[in-house]
Amino acid sequence: MISLSLSYLKKNKKQTFTILVGIILASVLLFSVGILFSSFRECLITNILKTNDYHVKIKGDLLGIYNDDILSLKTEGDEYFIKFNNIYDTYGMTEKICSKVTCEKTVYNVKLLSLYGIGDNNYLDLLKELLIGFTIILSVMVFFIIYNSFQISLTKKKRDIILFKAIGISNGQLYKVFLFEGIVCGNVGLVLGFGLSLLFNIGVINLINNLFNEFLGGSLKLSLYMPFVLIPFIFMTLIILFSAALPLFKIKKYKVMELFRENEFVENKNYHFKNFVLNYAYINYARSRRKYRSLIICVFIIIILFNSFMRLTDYTLKIIHEYINIPKYDIALTSNMSNYNKLNGLASYLQADKKNIFRSCTKYSTIPKENYNQGFGNMVEVFITDLGGNEVINLVNDTLVDNKKMIKEKYRPFKSLDSITLDSGEKIDDITLTDKIPFGFDNMFIKNRVILNLNEDKFNKVCSVFSGNALIKTDETKLDNLILKYVKKNDFEVSYTNVKKAYELVNNFTLLIKLFMVLCMGIIILISILTIFNIISANIKMRKREFASLKAIGFINFKINFCLLFESFIISLKGVLYAFPFVLLISNGLYKNLEMYFTVNMPIFSYDLFVLSFMCCFLLIFICMFLSHLNLYRNSLILNIKGDNI
Numbered sequence: 062m063i064s065l066s067l068s069y070l071k072k073n074k075k076q077t078f079t080i081l082v083g084i085i086l087a088s089v090l091l092f093s094v095g096i097l098f099s100s101f102r103e104c105l106i107t108n109i110l111k112t113n114d115y116h117v118k119i120k121g122d123l124l125g126i127y128n129d130d131i132l133s134l135k136t137e138g139d140e141y142f143i144k145f146n147n148i149y150d151t152y153g154m155t156e157k158i159c160s161k162v163t164c165e166k167t168v169y170n171v172k173l174l175s176l177y178g179i180g181d182n183n184y185l186d187l188l189k190e191l192l193i194g195f196t197i198i199l200s201v202m203v204f205f206i207i208y209n210s211f212q213i214s215l216t217k218k219k220r221d222i223i224l225f226k227a228i229g230i231s232n233g234q235l236y237k238v239f240l241f242e243g244i245v246c247g248n249v250g251l252v253l254g255f256g257l258s259l260l261f262n263i264g265v266i267n268l269i270n271n272l273f274n275e276f277l278g279g280s281l282k283l284s285l286y287m288p289f290v291l292i293p294f295i296f297m298t299l300i301i302l303f304s305a306a307l308p309l310f311k312i313k314k315y316k317v318m319e320l321f322r323e324n325e326f327v328e329n330k331n332y333h334f335k336n337f338v339l340n341y342a343y344i345n346y347a348r349s350r351r352k353y354r355s356l357i358i359c360v361f362i363i364i365i366l367f368n369s370f371m372r373l374t375d376y377t378l379k380i381i382h383e384y385i386n387i388p389k390y391d392i393a394l395t396s397n398m399s400n401y402n403k404l405n406g407l408a409s410y411l412q413a414d415k416k417n418i419f420r421s422c423t424k425y426s427t428i429p430k431e432n433y434n435q436g437f438g439n440m441v442e443v444f445i446t447d448l449g450g451n452e453v454i455n456l457v458n459d460t461l462v463d464n465k466k467m468i469k470e471k472y473r474p475f476k477s478l479d480s481i482t483l484d485s486g487e488k489i490d491d492i493t494l495t496d497k498i499p500f501g502f503d504n505m506f507i508k509n510r511v512i513l514n515l516n517e518d519k520f521n522k523v524c525s526v527f528s529g530n531a532l533i534k535t536d537e538t539k540l541d542n543l544i545l546k547y548v549k550k551n552d553f554e555v556s557y558t559n560v561k562k563a564y565e566l567v568n569n570f571t572l573l574i575k576l577f578m579v580l581c582m583g584i585i586i587l588i589s590i591l592t593i594f595n596i597i598s599a600n601i602k603m604r605k606r607e608f609a610s611l612k613a614i615g616f617i618n619f620k621i622n623f624c625l626l627f628e629s630f631i632i633s634l635k636g637v638l639y640a641f642p643f644v645l646l647i648s649n650g651l652y653k654n655l656e657m658y659f660t661v662n663m664p665i666f667s668y669d670l671f672v673l674s675f676m677c678c679f680l681l682i683f684i685c686m687f688l689s690h691l692n693l694y695r696n697s698l699i700l701n702i703k704g705d706n707i
Contacts, residue, residue: 079595080210083588087203088254090584091293096262103284109173115142116151120166200296206592208304209355215308243305342627360636360678367674368644374578386504390532391561400553401529415534417500420447422524425484442510447520455494459507501532594685601689629683637675
């Protein structure tokens, strides 16, 4: 039986290759997710150990407590920093120690322990839940596609199976033969998939390190945490076993008499199409519904995945752009009073394309509620500058957190404001409200803050102590090095924020999300394309006598291709109609979940994406049908009309 299984795998090389590619790509996808989770966990552990490399910190008198279970013991005054040989014994060993000596205070390194799964509500359990959830979603999608590959492989062997039954081979023996084929393909696919996933993750980790090295606090390294590797392995093993085993139940239905039957003829039914070609195409689809069922399932899966992933990407990017306010300047500098005059020189050194250099101080004021369009309390912070105009910028553009939900607020806070009395006693009269925004001030408008721009004389009276500020837009790169070099040369103190670097980080994060979604979608769609081509090529091959007979009675290739075009449209349409309620449900679910935490200004459902996914599936199926039919041109009509009798 084993030799028969191996001979089938060698004989049907194209079919074996298709199944292997599907398993390998699915393995790469699932293993890569597990390896990435493992690598991020290791990175978090490394970063924690840089600052807190102990398991537990005990305050008390622990003299002479050192034993074989303790890996290292450091002391700082009356505090003892302990690392155990086995981190999983931390809680038990600590209780044992404190039962022998007096422990005044015990502080566990909770973040570190939680990444090892120690303690309640730990990070490791959260990571496992996320990994299992993500793996289940991908597994369900991948299962149907791999299952179709095994099903088509078995369908192509129908004549052989019936012949084996005719010579007395039992169903049980046939199960073993074809199940062994699946096990061989599965083992080879898993090994190759795991190897390729390692190479794939090395590339992904290098990319992440280049984009987020400073943000991560260190380099991300390839790590294999066994539970995170076993989870996708178990799911892939189950997928392969079920995909290989479920089609075998059809073996019982195959009857010996089917060996002597001819191919099905077109039923004499009228579907009320005036055009004969359309009528014939629909009749063929109607009698081949079972054969096309796998194809419809593939379309169904592709459309759900495409719309779900793309919608999730759109929501994520929209939230990033709405809630992360990137200023229009590249660098923000702050100096003390004595160094304020040097900021102009620094701006020139940085070759500023645009700049805003000003003095500022902060006071507080009580403003009557009747002055507000919306009241937020009487006491407000007054940010005073010397930009001139005796003006208050009447604008709030803020992001607030209300019951864990982020809310974006844009409005004019004041009805009117003629004067402000500061907490230091100064009263500023003849104030006007303005909507004019000085360069770089876009992200300064928050609740309970008033931005007051005064003339130089008034500013000097109000702000006896101030700080210098510079907001600079420049094309220069390596701003950190340039600023440090200038500050060292001119001997003055300045603090700064490199906004350009933060903006690059946001762009890199956006790019990473796009790449991740594209890679996931790309792998699944590639598996789907191989499966679709496999199903269609098998179906077209079984219809070669039918096509040859049509050509013999005058049907030209154009008409046959038009029939295939119409069949492709019907299949795609049916898959789309089945997928529509699921896509709508998933889109609504994503929207409702995000609405719990963010205000999402986007439509719940994207008809553009849905139509695009339908068109892509339709064109893909037609191209596969056209190419498969094109292969029949090589044979003569006589060869195509001949049966496949054994």
